[in-house]
Amino acid sequence: MVHLATVNTPPDSGSDESDTTAELKKVQHQLSKVQLQLADEDDSFTTSVYGSRFANQDLPRNEMPEDEMPKDVAYRMIKDELSLDGNPMLNLASFVTTYMEEEAEKLMTESFAKNFIDYEEYPQSADIQNRCVSMIGKLFNAPVGAGVGAVGTSCVGSSEAIMLAVLAMKKRWKNARQAAGLPTDRPNIVMSSAVQVCWEKAARYFEVEEKLVYCAPDRYVIDPAETVALVDENTIGICAILGTTYTGEYEDVKAVNDLLVEKGMDVSIHVDAASGGFVAPFVVPGLEWDFRLKNVVSINVSGHKYGLVYPGVGWVVWRSAEFLPQELVFNINYLGADQASFTLNFSKGASQVIGQYYQLIRLGKKGYRAIMSNLTRTADYLTRSLEVLGFVIMSKRSGEGLPLVAFRLPDAAGGGEDGGRTYDEFALAHQLRVRGWVVPAYTMAPKTNDLKMLRVVVREDFSKARCDALIADIKLCMGLLEQMDHASVQRQQDFIHRHHLTSSKASHNHPKFRKEKHSIQGKHGKTHAIC
């Protein structure tokens, strides 16, 4: 913005001002108070992004700017800012897909403008969703035939899928209790203390008491007998996880199911197969965890994890319509077409569903099997290499769990808290970060002796060559840490602990919401594994 320049009209000589001059001065004085906001012409003289004034200003943060900025400048400025994010390829913390083929990307980009909920306008996208539900239901061995039929829907991710499944279990339980004239005010759900945070949210948001089955120092999954023992008349269902976020281990769904059957207990099991749902059917097809088990009523899976689609898609499937209470489903008449809908959100993009369909038909079972087999081999190779480096392995191998490696530094070998070692898992994670790798360190679920651990998720784009590069860097970083003197490591460690372990102190966290005490993390101080 430029200000209007005052035109000075000093007298030519030192002579007295005439009335006219005095009048003019008065007008000038008043004019100088008026600030005109003229369009800024400066930028029209440069076509270079970094020559424009925007390159020399802060990007707007808190308030929407009044003015426009050229599109190429906006693109470049935001792209530059995002370059400070980590490289998704080196982010070994996340299960979420970081690679798709160009053809899939093209299809998805072409569908950006489609609102998935607009069934009338985009009937093909709706039909593609239904095809995906059918394929996924069959992959999970949903019963088929006359009078039966699984139902399901796409979601934004497993979290929304789990919310819907919890709502369905709660409503079904409530309907049955009301029909029997029994109280319905204290519903509970039985689940592992290693659940992903979305389960805690679902329980809290929908007012269902959490009954936790705690992990133990030598067991990172639920104990089936303990799980079934926690069930009472107010239990809406049991959650079993096919691949926990911490160690990737599969919970023994069959053992829980068989115990319920043996005891004649008609209690629903929901399987949280967020990650395992697209792994187990290909790597360990004989493992019974899905609708083959009588009490499994619903299953969720994240399309954006091992379903191999970019973030924003999950699925939930019910064994049959019987498990999805009618009153939760809305028939939406959108522009004349009736469509049954059970979602938390209304509008969403169609791209992710289309991306899922692409992967399902492009890869087929053979393609998924090939990819998941390679990931399992790579995870086994990484496991063996880390063992050679002296780490304790906490994850399963050879397809008995997800293709990931959870590991920790060995316990003290006699004397000293850590056998003379001066650094911990957080320091190693920090050092690897300097090399560009994101390998998260976190503390295990409660009641596991506050074990610290590291985890590498083996994703589709984590090839053997990349795995070798990681192993070399882990070796290098351990060497570096071992050479550092105790005081420096301690100072670095204190810094890391302050900034990594206590997210409640993060500056972006509103003071009102820091130090919450209602979550498993808030109560026990464990950190959530990144997913």
Ligand SMILES: Cc1ncc(COP(=O)(O)O)c(C=O)c1O
């Ligand atoms: C076992 C489990 N359940 C649920 C979720 C939540 O899934 P989403 O990120 O798809 O909402 C995750 C995420 O990692 C998970 O690992």
